[in-house]
Amino acid sequence: MINLLLSILFSSLIFIVFKLFHTFKVQTLYAIITNYFVACLVGLFFYKNTITPAKIPLEPWFGGALFLGILFILVFYIMAKTSQDLGVSVASVATKMSLVIPVLGGIFLYNETLTSIKAIGILLALSAVYLASTKNNSTFNKKALLLPFLVFLGSGTIDITIKYLEEAYVEEAKIPLFSSFIFLAAGIFGVLFILIRTKEHPIKLNFKNILGGICLGIPNFFSIYYLIKALRESNFTSASIFTINNVAIVLFTTLIGIFFFKEKLSTKNWLGIGLAVCSILLMALKYE
Helix, strand or coil: CHHHHHHHHHHHHHHHHHHHHHHCCCCHHHHHHHHHHHHHHHHHHHCCCCCCHHHHHHCCCHHHHHHHHHHHHHHHHHHHHHHHHHCHHHHHHHHHHCCHHHHHHHHHHCCCCCCHHHHHHHHHHHHHHHHHHCCCCCCCCHHHCHHHHHHHHHHHHHHHHHHHHHHHCCCHHHHHHHHHHHHHHHHHHHHHHHHHHCCCCCCCCCHHHHHHHHHHHHHHHHHHHHHHHHHCCCCCCHHHHHHHHHHHHHHHHHHHHHHHHCCCCCHHHHHHHHHHHHHHHHHHCCCC
């Protein structure tokens, strides 16, 4: 349970850092790419064994980690595009609703038990993330469903891939190395993405972007690291882990928005928060 709580905490810190990016005029794309390299270094720092770079491609999780690195960059880019074209609320809801994919994956791929109580918890969770994330003035363009669908699909694929790799191929001692390589791959693909765009958008080094990337990279690494460790806990199924993790992040970040950033919530948002609490309580119950 401690690992799950730490994953929620560090994931919520990412929200605070993103909020501060706007305040301090940090360029998100450059900070994101910097953050991947910082997260990689943090992981290597916590890896206690000797690292032999030539042996990393021989690890059974190498291909999967490379795939995740590509997904990290692609999903981020699509999320940014969705936010610009359809609004931040649509991107946020699509990301949070993606918890359906790992939950169903745990049930069908790993034969995890889905009791009626937990099924109700999942349905409440989906309602909660929608109600807590949307605003009264948010609009949705029905002709542009592709972008949020890709965000939904990409975010869910990341979660279920992490679950599959950590269970099938990642040893306990190699979790920091596995996590580090995912971030390294994402950072490298991010640099390639920037280099492709240099003709239209020349690269400009900026200390604030680098500092922002450092502040983002540390909690980013630990959010993944502790999520992987939480998935190894026997107390909860992966369906419970992903549901509690996503809904608690929505709940916690919403409260942070209220108390620290003076955000105003509608009745719909408060209803979402109430459903989130109910969902977490139901998912945490050990009914068989």
